[in-house]
Amino acid sequence: MMESAMDESERGRGFAALAGRVVLLVFAGLGALGGAGFIAGFLAAYHQDPGGTLSVRDVLILAGGALFVLCGLYGGWRAIRSLRATDLAAGPLTPREGRNRLVMVLAGLLGAAISLVLVLHHGGPADNPLALFDGPLSPAVAIVLALVVGVLVPALSIYWHLRVIDEQEAAAYSKGALIAMYAFWIGAPVWWLLWKGGLTPAPDGVLIYVTTAVIATIVWFWAKYR
């Protein structure tokens, strides 16, 4: 029997390698986006000065930003290629895994579409990335996004839970949800108490939500692929 990459993970290297590639992919994506944002901001500032010219220093700074973007794109491409090679070596996808992959792609596209709408329509100052969460939205955009998150996401989630994942992934997901719930139940009141004591800033709902989601996702990923 040909030894597959999945067999390799039995010797304890699989999860670490996979996690490393995913971390590389995330940082590469963030780096490329950050570099692109830096270049866009730099050029926007340049265009606001009608008589301004680009100095050699400016060009070098822009070239540095472009190099940063290219490094991010290259790192991301290498990570995707490596993940794909491991996946192919593990053998063909089972039908269930194929459906899972499709749902993940759909969820990613949905998340990207929601993010794009938020970036284009938020009312906060453009130079503040956190304004994406804190700035106001028009009522029409808010209603559409709330319907997408409140109706489409649950529909996709129900299909995913009932028709797509197997029992091992369901157990991994439950483990992630349990630990995230405890982190929320304990972390939120601890922060609130420290705030009441004047020791910390006021609890931030968005930060608590994101932290809870990140914990659930990390534990789920670990439990599924370890």
Add this chain to the structure above:
Amino acid sequence: MKNRLKVLRAERNWSQADLAARLDVSRQAVNAVETGKYDPSLPLAFKIARLFDLPIEEIFDDGERHG
């Protein structure tokens, strides 16, 4: 829980992907069961037993067997 899944699979010259497809689970699930990181539910254990045409206790060992 210990099990003989990997040996039984190897005897049939099946890859983890082959076994996963036969059991309608993911390749990760087969790997997790084989390495003892995940104990299958009773329905999945029965499905595995039927696939290999063996009693469950000849595939899985909870370490409590006597004699």
